[in-house]
Amino acid sequence: MKNSVLKRIISFYVEGFKNMTIGKTLWLIILVKLFIMFVILKIFFFPNYLGKFDEPAEKQEYILNEFIQRSNNL
Amino acid sequence: MIAEIDISLIDWSRAQFALTAIYHWLFVPLTLGLGIVQAIMETIYYKTGDEFWKKTAKFWMKIFGINFAIGVATGLILEFEFGTNWSNYSWFVGDIFGAPLAIEGVVAFFMEATFIAVMYFGWNKVSKGFHLTSTWLTIVGATISAFWILVANAWMQHPAGMHFNPDTVRNEMDSFWAVALSPVAINKFFHTVLSGWIIGGMVVAGISSWYLLKKRETKFALASIKVGVTFGLIACLLSMWTGDGSAMQVAEKQPMKLAAMEALYEGDNGVNLVGVGILNPSKKEYNDDKDPFLFKIDVPIPKFLSYLSFGKFNAYVPGIKDIIDGGYTTSDGSIALSALEKMRRGKLAVAALANYSLAKADSALFERRADSIKNAATAAESFAITSDGDTILLTSTELFAAKKADVYTRIAESRKQLNDNIKYFGYGYIKEPSDLIPPVALTFYAFRIMIILGGFLFLLFAISAYFSYKNKFETKRWLQWICLISILLAIIAGQAGWVVAEVGRQPWAIQDMLPTSAAISRLATSSVQITFFIFLALFTVLLIAELKIMINAIKKGPQINEQKN
Structure with a gap:
């Protein structure tokens, strides 16, 4: 019973994707875009700035100093 | 000595964020507006059983799908920028953003991803009722997603439902509902979504007018126009009402x-x-x-x-x-503080944070060394300290107790000073009072553009609805031209609204709490410039792709055999 429902859901999606026309182009664009975003931009251009600190306490310390120094440097 | 933050870094970081947000906002309103229009059309099909309406709804779903596919995930780039370019800000907002954005992610993924598949793949495979429900739930999901993003934005305009924790240097949520149901958030949600509906209505009326100008798909175009302009007119009326609410919120919370x-x-x-x-x-x-x-x-x-x-x-x-x-009486009856006084209090808040962190570090030291110091006290050594000019001899135990009490007093006092002035924390980073003034010309003109175009669109929808219901729209070629051109005007009106909201609140990243100068990461300006131009190139390519695919789909048309129908 469960298998039958699962099969129907899978076949619903498979058939849907097979019968796409313009959708295939759109999916290609989506995949290229996601690749550019996550594999190129995120890794090479958008690292987590606070990721250089291992511990939350180090991040906290860094931010604390930033907030104090930026006010003092005015 | 840490160098001062370069002004050009702030400007480039803001320009990069603005570029990404403007681009993202090309797609979102059309998704929100067109989603409702197609759902209304499918509802007519469900009620009447007329295949014409099914094909009409399917055509607009195709346009919706192209827009959705090109725009999907562009908002994630904004989140990348939070982590890279706005790390101080990201840390400072703490879990306030975490909850709404997490809900947005879950809702977006499950509701949209599930029901959008049924909407596109489910014709003739699921019942008409289930399909219609899925179409509505797709747009409901998209609208709920927008709600949570706008809740996060509204919190930046009017921080509510949180307190600042100096131990973690971030804001912590006191009340989820105070954040989610803040009057600014509710008003912003309705006003923003309605602007999307206006764009959706205008796109439907504009594209349909193009068919009339080309003398093709006449029945489809006239039927679509009737739905589009009625929907747009209702959205315009409601938008005026929510705009009035926005004005009151701004007057009270963001007078500058x-x-x-x-x-x-x-x-x-x-x-x-x-x-x-x-x-x-x-x-x-x-x-x-x-x-x-x-x-x-x-x-x-x-x-x-x-x-x-x-x-x-x-x-x-x-x-x-x-x-x-300062010195005038505010709407709540209090006397407004001057910018200089707010800056003084802001400096006190930042100094209190610094003192608090030092006192906490000292207290931690005392706690760590408590046992060893107490053991040493058995040696009954004496220390001389001066208090009010007198020399007092203390044992090391007494000295320890006195110093410890002093540390805890410092903690309590700095905490009190911080709490008393936290409302003005962001003013501690303001150099000159004039830095508190946003770009007046840009804000002023963007507001006029939004209002004038909004009024124009209202009139256009009203006139179009009149001719549409009188069955005279087909002969009014001048009106068809105006509707076609006005697609661009509706998009400009929506973008101008965001310019007012975001440029008008400068210099604040979070109103009164954190200016952009304190919110940005310490990056090289050149690296922000590089990513700015990468985005510009990427977005331009994607926009060209969208327009090309969309124009092709429009040229192809709904392919309805109108004589038969």
């Missing part, structure tokens, strides 16, 4: 933004609303005596700005100079 929107330098009771005007470019200082306008015409309802802002025709609306100088 309101003053910039009106280029109002000197406040008064019973202030008129500027209809159109040209600003005087030679006015450089907020406190010089030059007239801010070369030319202006007020809206012909006397004292309208006072009424829109506070619901009273004689209400006092502070100008930029008043907000800087």
